Amino acid sequence: MKIKMEFLRSRLARRVFTLFVISALVPITLLALLSYGQVKALLSDTQYAAIKQSNKNYGLALLERLLLLDSELKWEADGLAREWRPDQDREEAMRDLAAWQGFQSVRVYTPAQMEQDAPRPLTDLAQDEDARTYLGNDKAILISAPQPGLSGRVYLLRMIAREDKTPAYLLGEIAPSFLFGKRDTFSEMAQTCVLNENHLPLFCSHNVDALGPQQLERLSHSPSGHFEMTDAQGHAHLVSYWSVFLKPNFRVQDWTILSRAPASAALEPIADFRLIFASVIALTIAIVALLSVHQIRRSLVPLERMLDGVKRITRRDFSRPVEVDSGDELEVLAASMNKMASTLDKQFHTLSTLAEIDQLILSSLKADDIVRTVLTRTSDILRYDHISMTVLEAGDRAVCYTLASDSHLREIIATRTLAVEPSESATLARKQYQTAVLGPERPSGYLQTLQDRGARQTLTLPVLVKERVYALICLGYAESIAIDREDIELARDLANRVAVALANASWEDQLYKLAHYDSLTELPNRLLLKDRLHQALASAERRKSFIAVLFIDLDRFKNVNDSLGHATGDYLLREVGERLRRTLREEDTIARLGGDEFVVVVQASEHAHESLSLTTAIAQKLLLALASPLYLNDREIITTASIGIACYPTDGETASELLKNADAAMYHAKASGKDNYQFYSKILNAEALERLELENCLRHALDRNELELAYQPKYETQSERICGAEALLRWTHPQRGRISPAEFVPICEEIGLIIPIGEWIVREVCGQLNAWRDAGLAAVPVAINLSAVQFRQPDLIDRVLKIVAETGVDPELLEFEITEGAAMENIALTTATLSHFQAQGFHLSIDDFGTGHSSLSYLKQFPINTLKVDQSFVRHLCESPKDAAIVKSIVTLAHSLDFTVVAEGVETRAQLDHLSGLGCDVIQGYLFSRPVPPQELAELLDETSLARAAV
Numbered sequence: 001m002k003i004k005m006e007f008l009r010s011r012l013a014r015r016v017f018t019l020f021v022i023s024a025l026v027p028i029t030l031l032a033l034l035s036y037g038q039v040k041a042l043l044s045d046t047q048y049a050a051i052k053q054s055n056k057n058y059g060l061a062l063l064e065r066l067l068l069l070d071s072e073l074k075w076e077a078d079g080l081a082r083e084w085r086p087d088q089d090r091e092e093a094m095r096d097l098a099a100w101q102g103f104q105s106v107r108v109y110t111p112a113q114m115e116q117d118a119p120r121p122l123t124d125l126a127q128d129e130d131a132r133t134y135l136g137n138d139k140a141i142l143i144s145a146p147q148p149g150l151s152g153r154v155y156l157l158r159m160i161a162r163e164d165k166t167p168a169y170l171l172g173e174i175a176p177s178f179l180f181g182k183r184d185t186f187s188e189m190a191q192t193c194v195l196n197e198n199h200l201p202l203f204c205s206h207n208v209d210a211l212g213p214q215q216l217e218r219l220s221h222s223p224s225g226h227f228e229m230t231d232a233q234g235h236a237h238l239v240s241y242w243s244v245f246l247k248p249n250f251r252v253q254d255w256t257i258l259s260r261a262p263a264s265a266a267l268e269p270i271a272d273f274r275l276i277f278a279s280v281i282a283l284t285i286a287i288v289a290l291l292s293v294h295q296i297r298r299s300l301v302p303l304e305r306m307l308d309g310v311k312r313i314t315r316r317d318f319s320r321p322v323e324v325d326s327g328d329e330l331e332v333l334a335a336s337m338n339k340m341a342s343t344l345d346k347q348f349h350t351l352s353t354l355a356e357i358d359q360l361i362l363s364s365l366k367a368d369d370i371v372r373t374v375l376t377r378t379s380d381i382l383r384y385d386h387i388s389m390t391v392l393e394a395g396d397r398a399v400c401y402t403l404a405s406d407s408h409l410r411e412i413i414a415t416r417t418l419a420v421e422p423s424e425s426a427t428l429a430r431k432q433y434q435t436a437v438l439g440p441e442r443p444s445g446y447l448q449t450l451q452d453r454g455a456r457q458t459l460t461l462p463v464l465v466k467e468r469v470y471a472l473i474c475l476g477y478a479e480s481i482a483i484d485r486e487d488i489e490l491a492r493d494l495a496n497r498v499a500v501a502l503a504n505a506s507w508e509d510q511l512y513k514l515a516h517y518d519s520l521t522e523l524p525n526r527l528l529l530k531d532r533l534h535q536a537l538a539s540a541e542r543r544k545s546f547i548a549v550l551f552i553d554l555d556r557f558k559n560v561n562d563s564l565g566h567a568t569g570d571y572l573l574r575e576v577g578e579r580l581r582r583t584l585r586e587e588d589t590i591a592r593l594g595g596d597e598f599v600v601v602v603q604a605s606e607h608a609h610e611s612l613s614l615t616t617a618i619a620q621k622l623l624l625a626l627a628s629p630l631y632l633n634d635r636e637i638i639t640t641a642s643i644g645i646a647c648y649p650t651d652g653e654t655a656s657e658l659l660k661n662a663d664a665a666m667y668h669a670k671a672s673g674k675d676n677y678q679f680y681s682k683i684l685n686a687e688a689l690e691r692l693e694l695e696n697c698l699r700h701a702l703d704r705n706e707l708e709l710a711y712q713p714k715y716e717t718q719s720e721r722i723c724g725a726e727a728l729l730r731w732t733h734p735q736r737g738r739i740s741p742a743e744f745v746p747i748c749e750e751i752g753l754i755i756p757i758g759e760w761i762v763r764e765v766c767g768q769l770n771a772w773r774d775a776g777l778a779a780v781p782v783a784i785n786l787s788a789v790q791f792r793q794p795d796l797i798d799r800v801l802k803i804v805a806e807t808g809v810d811p812e813l814l815e816f817e818i819t820e821g822a823a824m825e826n827i828a829l830t831t832a833t834l835s836h837f838q839a840q841g842f843h844l845s846i847d848d849f850g851t852g853h854s855s856l857s858y859l860k861q862f863p864i865n866t867l868k869v870d871q872s873f874v875r876h877l878c879e880s881p882k883d884a885a886i887v888k889s890i891v892t893l894a895h896s897l898d899f900t901v902v903a904e905g906v907e908t909r910a911q912l913d914h915l916s917g918l919g920c921d922v923i924q925g926y927l928f929s930r931p932v933p934p935q936e937l938a939e940l941l942d943e944t945s946l947a948r949a950a951v
């Protein structure tokens with residue numbers, strides 16, 4: 001079996017493997033060691049027993065020989081005692097004895113000889129009384145004298161008990177070879193020593209190391225025993241000893257027979273045993289390792305693979321399944337894991353595809369792009385054969401888009417417009433999805449293309465936004481199948497996302513429209529106009545062609561708006577937009593800049609003269625179209641327009657340049673009497689710039705204290721005394737000096753600045769009246785001009801009253817002048833406003849009378865005090881009978897209506913006389929005084945006061 005070591009990469013595998021090996025190795029090693037110990041002990045004991053037995057045998061033989069020798073010696077001693085003759089025969093007998101095996105020599109000693117001649121151990125005995133007594137009891141004494149390196153000398157001593165009572169001693173020296181045996185009879189394996197009572201060696205069969213003190217100690221403690229010792233060469237030996245009991249026979253302590261055998265020889269049988277054990281251990285480990293490897297491979301390798309698999313899943317790598325073929329639960333587990341991974345893979349894929357679709361459809365601002373994304377990407381997450389998407393538009397109209405059956409082509413192959421019944425749409429709106437099996441009969445229109453392409457079954461998902469069906473996603477299947485629940489939920493999910501996207505697109509569409517289109521006329525606004533103009537300029541630059549920019553401003557639109565109301569104004573503007581649309585071609589851009597300003601961009605030709613005639617024709621057509629009357633609530637409204645034209649590239653090369661110059665040309669058209677068109681010229685541009693600059697300066701004039709009031713006195717015609725004054729606005733431009741109110745007041749009116757300035761004038765006049773009063777001057781009413789714009793203010797009276805209240809001025813000292821034109825704009829409004837003013841005690845007059853189109857029937861309704869004859873009639877009064885007639889009529893009319901008549905612009909005495917003759921009540925003009933600063937008027941008033949005092 002081939003073992004792959006890869007499994008040991010795992011820590012767990014290594015741990016289990018080590019555990020297996022240890023759990024096998026430890027007991028078997030212990031067993032081996034124990035058995036080895038046991039066998040070794042057994043063998044040692046056997047060896048010890050053998051040595052001991054050998055020692056015992058040897059010792060007993062030794063004892064036997066000693067007893068034999070002793071009996072020999074006794075026999076001799078007894079013989080000598082009986083036959084004691086100190087002659088040579090004795091010597092002979094001794095030799096015989098010696099010659100007898102056993103003794104090396106036998107000698108007789110007298111006590112004196114004993115002390116002097118006997119070998120060393122015997123000399124000590126000679127003086128030993130106990131020993132002599134002992135010997136006297138017919139006993140022998142064994143004496144030993146060890147000799148280093150040689151066999152020790154051993155003696156047997158007996159007393160020769162002579163009849164004369166004189167003791168003598170028989171000393172036999174035992175032949176070592178008889179006593180101990182010949183060395184060559186000893187086995188090599190058993191080295192034997194005989195130790196005397198002092199444990200000194202008397203005989204050793206071999207050269208044997210001396211015993212150590214511990215070993216000697218053991219010998220003294222027990223008569224037999226064994227131990228192990230190591231020789232000088234380091235070899236181990238088994239040593240056994242046995243004591244030969246000598247004391248009863250020989251009056252000497254025990255001798256010891258000590259033998260030793262090499263331990264190696266004794267333990268030789270277990271050398272094989274060791275080898276066997278080692279082999280068994282090795283084999284056991286090998287088997288355990290093998291089995292554990294097998295088991296680990298079966299258990300842990302699958303686990304590791306599953307772990308790898310889990311790691312891959314974590315990394316979203318589903319490319320490889322986990323391969324486990326262990327045939328057990330792990331294989332089942334791995335299979336479940338693979339199934340789970342494949343489900344996850346599918347879900348991840350679905351989610352990421354959905355996310356991609358989300359991103360695509362949510363980043364699309366157009367419904368078309370969303371449809372394309374749905375049709376081309378849905379096959380990434382759902383199974384079907386055909387797909388179509390039907391987008392419901394306004395009403396019951398719908399557009400059905402169908403993708404090619406071969407979905408990988410990703411091409412929309414059919415787009416057809418169809419009708420979806422409101423009832424059908426309402427039914428679908430209540431459903432999450434709808435399945436249908438298509439038969440031979442015609443299905444609903446939105447399923448038609450799928451049927452045409454061979455679908456037998458369909459799944460329809462309504463795309464709902466606020467319970468309204470925005471679209472239908474239809475999936476077609478070639479076979480009639482049971483559609484997976486999961487697929488339906490996924491499809492529903494997709495439909496919901498599409499709903500959000502479509503709602504978003506619709507919202508984006510609305511936002512785009514809000515940002516780029518004028519909500520009133522639905523024409524492009526300034527932003528889109530600029531965009532279109534940029535595009536047109538880029539194209540014109542490439543084609544080297546002309547572009548005409550027509551700036552259209554309605555004439556007197558403010559009048560319509562103010563007099564007929566904003567609703568009418570709005571209606572008029574919408575109508576103008578429609579008329580412009582109808583008059584121009586589709587490719588021309590028509591935009592509303594705001595208010596009553598429209599701009600038309602026309603792509604002209606490459607030739608200047610053609611472009612000029614085309615633009616002229618368009619301008620004329622536009623004027624004509626706009627001038628035709630408009631009817632609203634039986635009222636005829638006639639509006640005209642002033643058109644300024646700037647052409648690319650002659651009048652400007654950029655959008656803003658062209659717009660600015662067309663605007664300037666439009667002002668020129670206005671100045672040229674309105675209801676006409678003007679081409680831009682550089683001079684015009686300068687005028688427009690100047691006006692712009694004036695506008696800017698005017699905006700700061702109030703803050704910079706550049707405005708002031710001049711007062712022109714009014715005189716009673718008869719008495720020629722001051723009876724009032726008119727406050728007239730003056731502006732000193734920082735660079736240009738004094739600028740006529742005839743020039744700047746209309747600008748103030750146009751840009752709405754007249755409102756704050758008008759309020760400032762009222763406050764200023766009230767302050768001045770108080771100053772004059774405080775100065776003790778005669779109180780005369782001061783007239784204030786109210787422009788038409790001011791007069792239209794709904795809260796005008798409130799503002800005036802507030803100032804009057806704050807300053808404490810008597811309303812009777814204030815007179816408000818409105819022009820005849822302003823008064824006639826909206827009769828009802830004029831009547832109501834004037835009534836309010838009158839009720840508060842203010843004086844009221846109609847200015848510039850005779851220049852407007854007064855309807856006399858209305859005039860009588862106005863609660864006014866004064867009519868001011870316009871100075872244009874006064875100017876030529878003396879020369880022009882017509883003017884004189886008009887003035888006369890005005891005076892008559894005014895008087896008949898109980899109005900005071902003021903003639904303004906009186907410069908000559910003749911004019912004064914004439915007016916006086918006509919009965920004109922009050923005179924205002926340069927004849928008496930120009931408009932003067934308040935101090936000068938104060939002086940004039942002072943004179944009046946004096947005059948009055950004189951009267």
Ligand SMILES: Nc1nc2c(ncn2[C@@H]2O[C@H](COP(=O)(O)O[C@H]3[C@@H](O)[C@H](n4cnc5c(=O)[nH]c(N)nc54)O[C@@H]3COP(=O)(O)O)[C@@H](O)[C@H]2O)c(=O)[nH]1
Binds near residue numbers: 742761787847926
């Ligand atoms: N809404 C407001 N309009 C104002 C105010 N101040 C002036 N105006 C209007 O500006 C127009 C020009 O005014 P102005 O240049 O001040 O001219 C006035 C007089 O100076 C001038 N006048 C007076 N007497 C004579 C004269 O003998 N000869 C002559 N050539 N001109 C004379 O007439 C103007 C006064 O006109 P009117 O207001 O119609 O009484 C003018 O339309 C002013 O209305 C203002 O504060 N608010």
